[in-house]
Amino acid sequence: xxxxWDIGDHWPPGTHSFDYGVGWVTKITxxxxxxxxVLIVFxxxxxxxxxxxxxxxxxxxxxxxxxxxxxxxxxxxxxxGVRFAPYLATLFSFIxxxxxxGIIPFAQIxxxxxxxxxxxxxxxxxxxxxxxxxxxxxxxxxFKKSLIPPGAPxxxxxxxxxxxxxxxxxxxxxxxxxxxxxxxxAGHLILLVFTxxxxxxxxxxxxxxKSVSVASFAMxxxxxxxxxxxxxxxxxxxxxxxxxxxxxxxxxEH
Amino acid sequence: MxxxxxxxxxxxxxxxxxGAIGPGIGVGIVFAAYIxxxxxxxxxxxxxxxxxFLGFVLVEALxxxxxxxxxxxxxx
Numbered sequence: 001x002x003x004x005w006d007i008g009d010h011w012p013p014g015t016h017s018f019d020y021g022v023g024w025v026t027k028i029t030x031x032x033x034x035x036x037x038v039l040i041v042f043x044x045x046x047x048x049x050x051x052x053x054x055x056x057x058x059x060x061x062x063x064x065x066x067x068x069x070x071x072x073x074x075x076x077x078x079x080x081g082v083r084f085a086p087y088l089a090t091l092f093s094f095i096x097x098x099x100x101x102g103i104i105p106f107a108q109i110x111x112x113x114x115x116x117x118x119x120x121x122x123x124x125x126x127x128x129x130x131x132x133x134x135x136x137x138x139x140x141x142x143f144k145k146s147l148i149p150p151g152a153p154x155x156x157x158x159x160x161x162x163x164x165x166x167x168x169x170x171x172x173x174x175x176x177x178x179x180x181x182x183x184x185x186a187g188h189l190i191l192l193v194f195t196x197x198x199x200x201x202x203x204x205x206x207x208x209x210k211s212v213s214v215a216s217f218a219m220x221x222x223x224x225x226x227x228x229x230x231x232x233x234x235x236x237x238x239x240x241x242x243x244x245x246x247x248x249x250x251x252x253e254h
Numbered sequence: 255m256x257x258x259x260x261x262x263x264x265x266x267x268x269x270x271x272x273g274a275i276g277p278g279i280g281v282g283i284v285f286a287a288y289i290x291x292x293x294x295x296x297x298x299x300x301x302x303x304x305x306x307f308l309g310f311v312l313v314e315a316l317x318x319x320x321x322x323x324x325x326x327x328x329x330x
Binding site for chain 1: 311315325
């Protein structure tokens with residue numbers, strides 16, 4: 001294709017757009033390292049010398065933690081939930097930052113658009129809620145509690161137990177990981193469609209088609225703003241669901 | 255018999271479209287219920303917001319599985 005810019009075989013975007021080469025150091029892993037480093041340095045730096053009247057940075061750190069503690073942990077588990085607030089705040093800020101890489105210039109891709117990272121995060125949540133449930137109730141009592149809905153008639157149990165097992169212990173971690181991955185994946189794809197599509201239109205020889213690229217680039221800007229909302233929402237939702245699963249595992253028989 | 259028209263591509267994309275119908279309706283119901291409850295009792299907005307998001311993401315799961323499987327089973 002001849003034109004202003006040669007975009008090679010990048011058009012149309014597809015799963016190959018997420019391929020950053022083989023080997024264990026790729027752009028994706030470097031972005032994850034950056035995210036971890038930024039978070040550690042940021043929280044250490046802001047909490048090293050806390051003031052009663054918070055500075056701007058301290059205010060940001062405190063509102064992130066306060067949001068995870070009051071908005072998520074306490075909402076689901078009451079006072080008991082405060083002990084999970086550090087994990088939830090870490091989870092929230094890590095996912096938020098890695099998601100935001102999707103629209104930060106030069107990063108331009110969220111590591112969460114690769115299934116591996118959401119899968120590990122979901123596995124941590126999965127192991128955590130199963131472990132907490134077993135530790136609190138014991139192995140048999142925990143599975144009895146989570147597999148048999150209270151008040152269910154005995155003749156329905158052969159149907160209910162496999163269904164509950166499927167939804168709680170198989171679909172929960174899968175959908176938890178797939179939700180974050182699919183949103184980041186689709187977001188990256190949408191941005192590629194509109195930006196690369198704009199370039200392809202601009203490469204066209206007809207002036208009329210060329211002018212349509214303005215609409216495509218405008219759409220890319222709108223979609224970037226939309227992605228910003230989705231990224232924040234997905235970070236919130238992942239943390240929310242983790243808290244919900246833990247609270248379900250710890251809930252008394254009701 | 256000669257072929258008059260042919261459709262090329264992956265059938266799983268159509269499956270994704272079909273899979274998105276249910277969640278589309280469901281997400282609409284979730285938000286409609288939230289708006290209605292907030293209109294009837296504005297003070298409860300903060301109380302029910304968490305559960306709105308919870309319902310929204312659980313309903314949305316099928317559409318996301320459809321998206322994932324559309325790419326898993328794509329041709330070539």
